[in-house]
Amino acid sequence: MSLYLTSTLVLVILSAITGLALNLQWGLGGLINFGLFGFYMLAAYATGLLAHAGVPPLLAMAAALALTALLSALVSQVAIRLSEDYLAIVTLGFAECLRILVTNEEWLTRGVMGLAGIARPFQGAFGGKAADLVFLAFSVVCLLLVFGVYQLIAHSPLGRTLRGIRDDPQVVETLGKHVQRIRWKTFALGGAMVGVAGSLHAFYYSYIDPTQFTTIITAYAFVAVLMGGRGSAPGVLLSSFSVILLLEGSRFLNDQLGFMDAAQLACLRLMLVGLLIVLIVRFKPQGFVTEHRLKVGASPAGAEPV
Amino acid sequence: MNHLGQIVFNGLITGLLIALPALALSLTFSVLRFANFAIGSLLTVGAYAVYGFNVGLGLPLPVAVACGCAVSVAVVLLVNEAVHRPLRRRSSLMQLVASMGVALVMENAVRLAAGSAPAAYAVEVARPLRFWGLRVNHEQGIIALAVVALLLLVAVLYRATRWGRAMRAIADNPDLAGVRGIPYDRTVRLVWALSAIVATVAGTLIGLDATLNPLMGSNYVLVVFAAAILGGIASPLAAVAGAIALGVVEELSTLVVAPHYRSILAYCVMTLLLLLRPSGLFGTRWVKK
Numbered sequence: 001m002s003l004y005l006t007s008t009l010v011l012v013i014l015s016a017i018t019g020l021a022l023n024l025q026w027g028l029g030g031l032i033n034f035g036l037f038g039f040y041m042l043a044a045y046a047t048g049l050l051a052h053a054g055v056p057p058l059l060a061m062a063a064a065l066a067l068t069a070l071l072s073a074l075v076s077q078v079a080i081r082l083s084e085d086y087l088a089i090v091t092l093g094f095a096e097c098l099r100i101l102v103t104n105e106e107w108l109t110r111g112v113m114g115l116a117g118i119a120r121p122f123q124g125a126f127g128g129k130a131a132d133l134v135f136l137a138f139s140v141v142c143l144l145l146v147f148g149v150y151q152l153i154a155h156s157p158l159g160r161t162l163r164g165i166r167d168d169p170q171v172v173e174t175l176g177k178h179v180q181r182i183r184w185k186t187f188a189l190g191g192a193m194v195g196v197a198g199s200l201h202a203f204y205y206s207y208i209d210p211t212q213f214t215t216i217i218t219a220y221a222f223v224a225v226l227m228g229g230r231g232s233a234p235g236v237l238l239s240s241f242s243v244i245l246l247l248e249g250s251r252f253l254n255d256q257l258g259f260m261d262a263a264q265l266a267c268l269r270l271m272l273v274g275l276l277i278v279l280i281v282r283f284k285p286q287g288f289v290t291e292h293r294l295k296v297g298a299s300p301a302g303a304e305p306v
Numbered sequence: 307m308n309h310l311g312q313i314v315f316n317g318l319i320t321g322l323l324i325a326l327p328a329l330a331l332s333l334t335f336s337v338l339r340f341a342n343f344a345i346g347s348l349l350t351v352g353a354y355a356v357y358g359f360n361v362g363l364g365l366p367l368p369v370a371v372a373c374g375c376a377v378s379v380a381v382v383l384l385v386n387e388a389v390h391r392p393l394r395r396r397s398s399l400m401q402l403v404a405s406m407g408v409a410l411v412m413e414n415a416v417r418l419a420a421g422s423a424p425a426a427y428a429v430e431v432a433r434p435l436r437f438w439g440l441r442v443n444h445e446q447g448i449i450a451l452a453v454v455a456l457l458l459l460v461a462v463l464y465r466a467t468r469w470g471r472a473m474r475a476i477a478d479n480p481d482l483a484g485v486r487g488i489p490y491d492r493t494v495r496l497v498w499a500l501s502a503i504v505a506t507v508a509g510t511l512i513g514l515d516a517t518l519n520p521l522m523g524s525n526y527v528l529v530v531f532a533a534a535i536l537g538g539i540a541s542p543l544a545a546v547a548g549a550i551a552l553g554v555v556e557e558l559s560t561l562v563v564a565p566h567y568r569s570i571l572a573y574c575v576m577t578l579l580l581l582l583r584p585s586g587l588f589g590t591r592w593v594k595k
Contacts, residue, residue: 032399034343034406078577082584084399085341089531090580093573096528104566219410222403267418274410278389281404285396 006132010204011248013139014197016240017146019224021193027230029186030166034088036221038095039191041213043068043198048115048208057121065195072191073184080183103210114209118202139200146193150233219273226280229287313557319446321553322453325546326508328533330501332545336477337497340401346523347412352378352506353513354416361428371510378502386498417520424517445514532576538586547588
């Protein structure tokens with residue numbers, strides 16, 4: 001049971017970090033990212049490959065974060081000048097291409113064979129039963145760090161500028177802000193946060209192959225952000241811990257019930273995620289926790305979120 | 307030389323296969339003003355509906371295609387009523403996210419109902435035909451005829467009928483079109499129905515060319531977007547030209563790079579174009595915010 005609990009908790013923490021990253025990029029900055037799982041995969045593989053090359057785990061993680069941030073910045077350059085639809089397809093395309101590359105460039109990634117034996121940080125110090133708990137604690141620390149950075153940005157003048165850019169870039173531009181520069185930097189920082197989740201994924205499973213990285217990672221992040229409320233970090237945390245826990249929990253529920261096979265259950269779970277996305281967009285677009293706003297004077301009546 | 311001719315011919319067929327979904331995508335994009343990510347899943351739903359009538363009920367393929375089109379039209383009209391029509395006043399970004407949700411539901415519904423194993427239509431296998439040294443599969447012949455016929459039909463509808471004029475008017479300026487008495491909801495339903503029919507035929511042809519599997523549509527999404535952007539996503543007939551160009555380039559590229567890198571090539575073409583000429587090669591509209 002405790003094994004179930006730790007593994008589910010780690011999964012939820014990974015989703016929460018990915019959700020926070022998407023919340024920075026899309027919730028706060030208005031920059032959509034349909035290729036979230038690609039950046040996640042990039043970080044996981046960078047961590048895994050560096051660890052195989054003998055780089056200490058924490059150093060490998062740092063390098064993976066830097067790489068993910070760099071590629072996020074580059075990918076966003078292609079489309080941030082254009083309307084949002086383009087960023088969606090450019091990021092999705094990046095993720096698909098990366099999956100094809102990782103699957104086929106066997107000399108580097110071992111293709112579908114996958115990378116095994118990725119060493120975790122602090123592995124030598126604690127062995128045996130404590131290892132999973134230590135890793136759980138490490139994940140919690142990572143989550144808190146990401147959460148802290150997010151809150152710092154959201155409550156700073158930069159956060160206000162970002163919300164401004166999201167709601168009306170032209171107004172912010174007339175105030176003399178460099179909109180494009182702030183956009184790609186935000187996208188890169190969000191990319192680094194996805195990188196944290198990707199690295200932790202590689203450490204936790206210690207084995208990665210291309211089939212682990214699919215759209216469900218992106219879909220979970222969207223559910224977390226939509227449900228929690230765009231822009232609100234506590235909301236995203238809450239929704240990750242409730243919704244994703246339920247969805248991931250269904251994985252273990254099946255062992256007891258056993259009337260569907262794993263593939264059918266996966267289909268059902270994805271259908272449910274899709275349905276959730278549609279329902280929230282349709283009926284509760286502001287989510288369940290409203291984002292932090294400085295209250296200045298009267299707020300305009302009837303202002304509807306877009 | 308003949309070898310090159312064969313490659314160009316195969317490229318044309320590949321391009322024609324991409325042309326239909328690209329047309330469906332840019333039709334909905336130009337009229338509804340959002341990129342419909344569910345286009346791939348719609349193709350899958352259509353292809354499997356046809357499969358149900360063809361293999362499940364034993365109907366001949368042309369009849370099955372007609373029935374499959376009816377099913378997919380019903381599905382998109384339902385999606386329009388339940389999801390996209392109520393969201394009309396909201397940003398295109400929210401419509402986009404909603405369409406991703408719709409895509410997840412549709413694709414996995416197919417997977418749940420039909421299983422993940424590849425399937426094939428009940429058609430007889432025929433010997434390839436030969437024209438002037440070109441090897442033409444039976445399926446390739448059907449694909450060429452069907453796509454060209456459907457494209458002509460849509461082009462005439464779009465360019466020369468009242469309905470087509472209503473679509474172009476709304477694509478141009480929805481408010482002005484409304485002032486001039488063009489019925490918005492009815493035209494939008496027509497566009498959805500048209501895109502469903504086009505996607506279903508595309509799905510069937512792709513299923514004939516290779517096999518059916520629940521991911522067939524989402525595997526095409528990237529290439530379809532690349533083709534539409536290459537031509538000009540806001541102008542439907544330009545998107546078709548983009549698709550055919552991309553198909554030929556893709557087949558020619560197999561001379562130099564491994565075939566599984568075709569998607570990556572499409573992505574590179576799209577990236578270059580977005581950096582240099584975002585309105586597309588043949589499009590005129592600049593789609594900047």
